[in-house]
Amino acid sequence: MMDIKENISLAKHTTFKIGGPAKYFCIARNKEDLIKAVKKAKELKMTFFILGKGSNVLASDKGYNGLVIKIENCKLKIENCNIHAEAGVKLEDIVKLSDKKSLTGMEWAAGIPGTVGGAVYGNTQAFDVKMSDIIKSVEIFDTKTLKIKNLLKKKCQFLAKKSIFKKNKNLIILSAILNLKKGNRKEIKKEIEERLNYRKKNHPWRFPSAGSVFVNKTGGPPSAHLIEKCGLKGTKVGGAKVSEKHAGFIVNTGKAKA
Ligand SMILES: Cc1cc2nc3c(=O)[nH]c(=O)nc-3n(C[C@H](O)[C@H](O)[C@H](O)COP(=O)(O)OP(=O)(O)OC[C@H]3O[C@@H](n4cnc5c(N)ncnc54)[C@H](O)[C@@H]3O)c2cc1C
CATH class of the missing domain: 3.90.78.10 (UDP-N-acetylenolpyruvoylglucosamine reductase, C-terminal domain)
Structure with missing residues (x-):
């Protein structure tokens, strides 16, 4: 059962540690909860905001006069070289899993504190690799039609730091399929370490x-x-x-x- 709380500080849910209270706040741990929360907000004619890990958001000190839905659906599985990740999965967890399974393609994301949803939305990138380079398809919930759909990568209109999700706010990312390649575990580990060390040294x-x-x-x-x-x-x-x-x-x- 999803709990809707009142007056929750957004400073506690953003990596800037800035932001006033969300009038209403809930955590969606699966897509059913997320859809319920969106439908409720629409029924009450209330604005809503989808929040991942809050690592690319600056929330106003005035807070948010609506419902903040924090996405924490975290199912993660592998089928051959495809990783099926729900929107609330942390990038860090995919980096760890791909290392464990000797899959290459995700090393660049080591040290980025966001979720899959946030990374797909903003086409997160580092070290000349973009999230869209490894995306096969994205499962979305359209808050206008109230339908779930699968978008193949070419329909997502990815460009540097851009996607269809930035343009069309009706689309909520539920999950994504990421296509990685079989690699050499030693090399994968080495690259992850290099990326983390680079961040530690320069950021x-x-x-x-x-x-x-x-x-x-x-x-x-x-x-x-x-x-x-x-x-x-x-x-x-x-x-x-x-x-x-x-x-x-x-x-x-x-x-x-x-
Ligand atoms: C220390 C540090 C290092 C970073 N390094 C990098 C870097 O190297 N490269 C880079 O590109 N970014 C970097 N970032 C920024 C950020 O971590 C990434 O952009 C990350 O992918 C954002 O994910 P998030 O879950 O935190 O999204 P949030 O900040 O929660 O949300 C960002 C946007 O995405 C939307 N959104 C989130 N989830 C969904 C969803 N499921 N459906 C629809 N919309 C959604 C939100 O509404 C919001 O507009 C860094 C941030 C920090 C703090």
Whole structure:
């Protein structure tokens, strides 16, 4: 049975650790709960927001005047080289599973704190690999028609940091099939370690953040490089600071506001 709570702090559900209260808040642990929550919100003519791990979200201090549905459906299984992952599965868990099963293609995601739903929505990328590179299909719930559908990758309109899900807010990601390849476990492990070490060395992981927040649209030098060249590293507004370690990150030094 799904519990709908009132006045839940969003700061506790975002990696920025910023955000006022959600008027209503629930956790959907399976697709039936999720569909029930959406139908209830629609019936009450209430706005709703789908939240994954909250690692790519900046919530207002004013909070959210509607229902926040946190996705925690976490079923994960492997069939040959295909990983079937529900939207609430953490990327980290897929990295671990693919390592264990000697499957390659997911190493780039080591250290990214999001869920499958959030990664499909924003076509999360790192080290020149995008989520869409490994997606075979996405199962969605259309809140307009109240129907469940499967979208093949080509229907998802993936581009860098873009997808159909960013354009059409009626589509909620329920699960995805990821296609990996058989690999060498030693090499997979080595790459995962390298990715994690890179993040540890170059990213401000001690502070709350939402990762690197700028998109490089020009094809020129990375945004972080340009920000650094402008001498903005360490610039602070209230408790929000351009990280001294990586200029693409804005970190919350304690009391940042939104
Ligand atoms: C330390 C750190 C490092 C990071 N490194 C990277 C990186 O290297 N590359 C990168 O691209 N990002 C990075 N990020 C950002 C973030 O982790 C990813 O974009 C992640 O995939 C977002 O997933 P999430 O579950 O946290 O999504 P959330 O932040 O919860 O949601 C993001 C958006 O997706 C929508 N959404 C979430 N789930 C669903 C769903 N099931 N159906 C429909 N919409 C949904 C939400 O409504 C919201 O609009 C980093 C963040 C941090 C804090």
